[in-house]
Amino acid sequence: MKQLTSAQVRQLFLDFFRSKGHTVEPSASLIPVNDPTLLWINSGVATLKKYFDGSVVPENPRITNAQKSIRTNDIENVGKTARHHTMFEMLGNFSIGDYFKEEAIHWAWEFLTSPEWLAFEAEKLYVTVYPKDSEAKRIWSEEIGLSPEHIVEVEDNFWDIGAGPSGPDSEIFYDRGPAYLDIAEDDPENYPGGENERYLEIWNLVFSEFNHKPDDTYEPLPHKNIDTGMGLERVVSIIQDAPTNFETDLFLPIIHKVEELSQSIHYGDSLQTDISFKVIADHIRALSFAIGDGALPSNEGRGYVLRRLLRRAVMHGQKLGIQQAFLYKLVPVVGHIMESYYPEVLQQQVFIEKVVRNEEERFHETINEGLAILNEVIEQVKTEQGSTLKGKDIFKLYDTYGFPVELTEEVAEDAGLKVDHAGFEIEMQAQRDRARAGRSKELSMGVQSNLLTDIKVESHYVGYSNLEVKSELLLIINEDELVSKITEGSAQLIFAETPFYAEMGGQVADNGIIVNSEGMIVAEVTDVKKAPNGQFLHTVTVKGPLSEGTDYFLQVDLGKHNKTIKNHTATHMLHKALKEVLGSHANQAGSLVAPEHLRFDFTHFGQVTTEELIKMEQIVNEKIWEALPVVTIETDIDSAKAMGAMALFGEKYGHDVRVVNISDWSIELCGGNHVKNTEDIGLFKIVSESGIGAGVRRIEAVTSKEAYLMFRDQEEKLQQVAALVKSPQIKETVNKVDQMQQQMKEIQKENDLLATKLANQQASTIFTNIQECNGISYIAAQVHVKDMNQLRQLADQWKQKTISDILVLATAADQKVNLLVAMNDKAIEKGFKAGDLIRAIAPKVSGNGGGRPDMAQAGGKNPAGIPEALEAVKSWLMAN
The missing domain is CATH 3.10.310.40 (Diaminopimelate Epimerase; Chain A, domain 1)
Structure with missing residues (x-):
């Protein structure tokens, strides 16, 4: 076995599968994009759903990645076990309808055992298979050459998440030897796949070959897929001969820094203090990456998870004698450990440290406030001759005030009270049920559709330069079937060329009409989206006969289109203004660009003041009045980054990209439509600003005609106020209202005096x-x-x-x-x-x-x- 660092293992994995024709997909943000079913990205396949369900066809059906992931269902076990983590890395290789079991099994074995790669001892590897999966068992036995005792049939080896792709899986285990056996030799769990520490699972190969239908039947998938996952932390613990994942180079530098901050307690002193070191090391990794990806501590959703992790880590720091804010000092340690593949932590170090430190200091205040409230509750229990602190009181302190459960229980027991653990768990479970009920009911992965996935015709967008074109109708889809003609109802159409923009990057789709050679409107275009293979799919209401293979005139609604592009360019300008006013951490977290208005969501850990909004609005309008040229160029991704182009949230960019450059002031990657000059926008007005979630805020704004109409509406309302206060001119209204307020104060003062006199008379x-x-x-x-x-x-x-x-x-x-x-x-x-x-x-x-x-x-x-x-x-x- 080679002696390798964690960074080397990660890179070897990606290099191996690159050599097998895979495209390396970069690690995505921990915050899911357009996936309401997930709170966090929780696996390597989570970001590839669009490929597995057939909604998008990848450029290369072979994909590999190293994906940072978060799972929070076992937070309480972190630090107490050898391998529980909140954030971990999953190394995976995936096939979307390309290779299947034979290649997946052979490549896994080659990577693990070949001297060129990890060089694991073959005799220490065991595999499990699904009992009915005779093909996988045959490959392991006949082609790989594993003996029967190294192949274990396990009934649970079937990957199934409900409706959608499913199939048998095969897990690979490493035998760490008798020294790691934590149960009796004759225990029925003493086998690969059983509950024991000796046989460590390192890789799972999922053979996705069935559609699990809503009626609980299974049918073969039209395209069989491979989804594998190898846990980096586990593999590194074997290579570095570490008793647990925490003694590897992924965690030890953090633990050593905590020892330095603790001064009096060291890792290895006792089992209890070791738990605290592990919790801190694990939680600061998750915090650093999640905050770097735009999640911020709060009282809901992802923010609630981060707040819980941070407070749990702070409490364990206190058990190590660390009484002041310290977690923020660990951020650069995390950054240096991971920088070979995840440079973003060090790039955002200052911002992450600031968020963590602010939250730590707030929590120290919370501890003091919580103790005061807890002491009142304890006093009340004693006054009522009680002996137990109720579960609902523990939960209220935890949920409403953020006071740690373990601290509540410790203080209560010191005061001679019993603690209602069961009652607290009932309240916690009720909260989990509420959260689960509030989560989207959408399927976590859809079922593949043959029709759209198999369409290979070419369709090109020409709307950057032409908004009316003559184009051949290539395909007509009606009720999920291809038809050659249609005369009424609704349909989806694909043309050889189209001027209609498909909904992407926050910009809504174009609307318009389709006209035949006689000038008759034969369809109204109500929506446009991209098909799995990239074609522009037009949803239309049919007004007349349409025939496949016929040429039609496609005309975009110019009024809506022109209003939309003004708002799109204004969105870029607002993004730049946000960063100038609030700081570089204010990143886009979603947008909507429509004809009537624009909506811009961004990450920010504080309130946005009225003064800051005025400043942003002023910056955008000044750039409009400067009449800056807006130039769009096509180039490769590396050249775009060298220009300083900023990528937008949730967008996936290929090798060739479009760069929208507003006079070198705002430079962004964007495939949308834009004005030629900022003066075309005319006017920009912020309508509202609000918080919409954990550390995410939203600005809504209007431009051009809508901005003018908003000013007119506000002027009319001001005129009404002027009339009510009998002000002869609008400019005098403020003075008039101020005078009336002064009069009201004097009247109120007189009323208070009279009320006091009346009260005194009653007192006598x-x-x-x-x-x-x-x-x-x-x-x-x-x-x-x-x-x-x-x-x-x-x-x-x-x-x-x-x-x-x-x-x-x-x-x-x-x-x-x-x-x-x-x-x-x-x-x-x-x-x-x-x-x-x-x-x-x-x-x-x-x-x-x-x-x-x-x-x-x-x-x-x-x-x-x-x-x-x-x-x-x-x-x-x-x-x-």
């Missing part, structure tokens, strides 16, 4: 009506004041005059009730608490409340219950 009456019960004097009265604030003013007077031991006041307005209870030291010394009394009487007015021992307040919605609430004071005093 109610403060004389003192009652007594069990040696405690109290006042219980309804007063006519406007709000809780005036009730508190009356309570202040009562306190200063030392009139009674307890004060209970009620007031009602607009069918709402306010209650206030105050107690002096004598009442508190006798064991009475204002909060207890308010909770006893508030239900009488259909309300609830609470507070401190000396003062509490409540709100209610049943004014008719006030007399009963006041009468209940005496009953409560007698009972207590």
